[in-house]
Amino acid sequence: MGMFADLIFYLVAILVLLLIIAAAIKILREYERGVVFTLGRFTGIKGPGLILLVPYVQQMIRVDLRTRVLDVPSQDVISHDNVSVRVSAVIYFRVIDPEKSVIQVADFMMATSQLAQTTLRSVLGKHDLDEMLAERDKLNEDIQKILDIQTDAWGIKVANVEIKHVDINESMIRAIARQAEAERERRAKVINAEGEQQAATKLLEAAEILARQPEAMQLRYLSTLNVIAGEKTSTILFPFPIEFANLLRGKTDKPTE
Secondary structure, eight states: OHHHHHHHHHHHHHHHHHHHHHHHEEEEOTTEEEEEEETTEEEEEEOSEEEEOOTTTEEEEEEEOSOEEEEEEEEEEEOTTSOEEEEEEEEEEEESOHHHHHHTOSOHHHHHHHHHHHHHHHHHTTSOHHHHHHOHHHHHHHHHHHHHHHHGGGTEEEEEEEEEEEEEOHHHHHHHHHHHHHHHHHHHHHHHHHHHHHHHHHHHHHHHHHHHOHHHHHHHHHHHHHHHHHSOOSOOOOOOOHHHHHHHHHHHHSOOO
């Protein structure tokens, strides 16, 4: 009976020893760090690799250092020009200071998500709808800088922010389409007017050159006759040169002796 009790005692002792060893040995992967507390006080960062802790005296909290992707839910935003839109975004961030991410904030994932939502509404509300649609890269950069500054106290580094969707209601889409069509018509009219202005300028320059050099007018006259001769028409009109008219007028105006 005594030997059986001793066997039970040894088995229990071995089991307790194994439990203590299991509680003392921790293995951290390359992308993990352990925030260690000794009797409730922070005593350091451990890892990666094999970590030995004093059971029931030291506790460790694992922190993942890999980049995380946070999907920001769609937010109702009123733009600076009073247009209601729904905007969604995605945020890429990672923990760079495990100590702050555990001690300074209870849940850094939830805190970052809530901060991203409020920042998204605040930044986009300062811009017009056209800027939201055309200057998305600049808005992404502005939001990223604001989030990065505010999450620094939590040991978080916001690497990138991307606005995914800017949803507009149907009536506003039709209004934007009409605006774009009117803008295209305006540009077409401006281009046409500029073309007419340039053509008039060139014609004026040509007229001034022909006025200074009458021989050029004769060459132009002969060139025109050559073009007319090549046309398949039955009737050909020959323009009467102005020089001939001036010559005849001079002879008729000459007084007779």
